[in-house]
Amino acid sequence: MSRFVRQLSLICALALPLGAVAEEIPPAPANHIYDPDFFITRELTAQLSAKLLQFQTSEDFAVYLAVYTTTPGVIGETAAELNSAWDQSGYGVVIVFVPQKGAAYVQPSPQLSLVENADHLTKVFLDAARSRIAFGDYAGAALSGTQEALKSLHETHQRLLGPPEKPWWQLSRGWLLTIFTVAVLLAVIFLRSSARAWRSANLFDHSYRFREPDEPARLRFGGMRSGGTMATITFRAPLKSKDI
Amino acid sequence: MKCPSCGRALAEPVARCPHCRLSLRKLDLQFGAAPRHFGRLSDSAGALSHADERKLQTFLQIFQRKFPQASFSVFITELSAGTAIGEYTFWLANRVRFGTGEAIAEKNFDLLLVIDTTGAAGLTIGYGLENYLREEDLEAALSAARDPLAAKNWVKGIELCVEKITERMREIAREAIPRKAVELKTSNEPIR
Numbered sequence: 001m002s003r004f005v006r007q008l009s010l011i012c013a014l015a016l017p018l019g020a021v022a023e024e025i026p027p028a029p030a031n032h033i034y035d036p037d038f039f040i041t042r043e044l045t046a047q048l049s050a051k052l053l054q055f056q057t058s059e060d061f062a063v064y065l066a067v068y069t070t071t072p073g074v075i076g077e078t079a080a081e082l083n084s085a086w087d088q089s090g091y092g093v094v095i096v097f098v099p100q101k102g103a104a105y106v107q108p109s110p111q112l113s114l115v116e117n118a119d120h121l122t123k124v125f126l127d128a129a130r131s132r133i134a135f136g137d138y139a140g141a142a143l144s145g146t147q148e149a150l151k152s153l154h155e156t157h158q159r160l161l162g163p164p165e166k167p168w169w170q171l172s173r174g175w176l177l178t179i180f181t182v183a184v185l186l187a188v189i190f191l192r193s194s195a196r197a198w199r200s201a202n203l204f205d206h207s208y209r210f211r212e213p214d215e216p217a218r219l220r221f222g223g224m225r226s227g228g229t230m231a232t233i234t235f236r237a238p239l240k241s242k243d244i
Numbered sequence: 245m246k247c248p249s250c251g252r253a254l255a256e257p258v259a260r261c262p263h264c265r266l267s268l269r270k271l272d273l274q275f276g277a278a279p280r281h282f283g284r285l286s287d288s289a290g291a292l293s294h295a296d297e298r299k300l301q302t303f304l305q306i307f308q309r310k311f312p313q314a315s316f317s318v319f320i321t322e323l324s325a326g327t328a329i330g331e332y333t334f335w336l337a338n339r340v341r342f343g344t345g346e347a348i349a350e351k352n353f354d355l356l357l358v359i360d361t362t363g364a365a366g367l368t369i370g371y372g373l374e375n376y377l378r379e380e381d382l383e384a385a386l387s388a389a390r391d392p393l394a395a396k397n398w399v400k401g402i403e404l405c406v407e408k409i410t411e412r413m414r415e416i417a418r419e420a421i422p423r424k425a426v427e428l429k430t431s432n433e434p435i436r
Binding site for chain 2: 207208209212213217219220221222223226229231233234235236
């Protein structure tokens, strides 16, 4: 009995700290970066934090980066737990990065996961970070991976929102062409009618008059109007027999 | 002056050509009833489209605004083989009412262009213009129209012919105006 009690006490003594570790979830970091082991330098933390905060302002949902030496549990579960704890709105993303293992998991919130796949985001992150991880540049890996993930999220968000609504004065090319064509047609009609009016008005070309002969015309061949003063041409062969 | 049929020069105005016996009465018998003509343009050959006709009507109207005494008429027809364009033009100018009906003898300043679509054209003037336009002027106008007419571009041919005549008549009128002004000044005649 005493042996059983001793074993039970030992198990409890070992299990208690593990349970405490497993349940410990830190509060959401104000700068959106949780890095208890200081993998990321202070300068890069400031730089990355600025990007994450700016992203939240522009896209209206938060992205957190958590960098661990080793995750308390399975990396995906840790990411899901952090996401649930930190992101109250239902939208948002938590990136869990374990640089020394070269592992990462990007967990979108349940709402966002309808349109953005966790595996895809994780792949984007790791593709960008992998080369730096190989050189042991964990801070740089975190920075470049996060940047690529933000880019991908931004594109997804834009796709969800649809194309930005154009102001009424920014018309499509078809409409612009139509308006241009109509304007040209109207201008042509206006210019044509103006030219006709100009010519009809005879503004700069005054009328000419001829003086009537003082003597009456001497009529010829019985013609009262014309005496046969004329010119003739033929413009195609054969000539007419009696043509002049 | 020449006979519109045989083309021989005549020293005096005659009622009948002493060489070919041409007279208007003889041409009446030859051509019969006068064809119908309205306005300034007739196209009995059907050579012009409706748009062409309107364009030419406007063009001829402008001519008359420049020269209010004169009327430039165009008659397009298809003459039967053997018909002389000179005879037909002379007969038409006297038998069909072109321009104003009252304009006869020395008061007639009208011009008539007859186009035979089979390949000939004639341009004649009324008695009133004989003191101003010579046969050389008329020949120059027709020569300008020759190429478009040969290409059956009737509108262009007519326009060129009218433009050439307009140009010449304007020159003549400008030369005549100062002379007329001097004469009116001495005679105190009211300016027309």
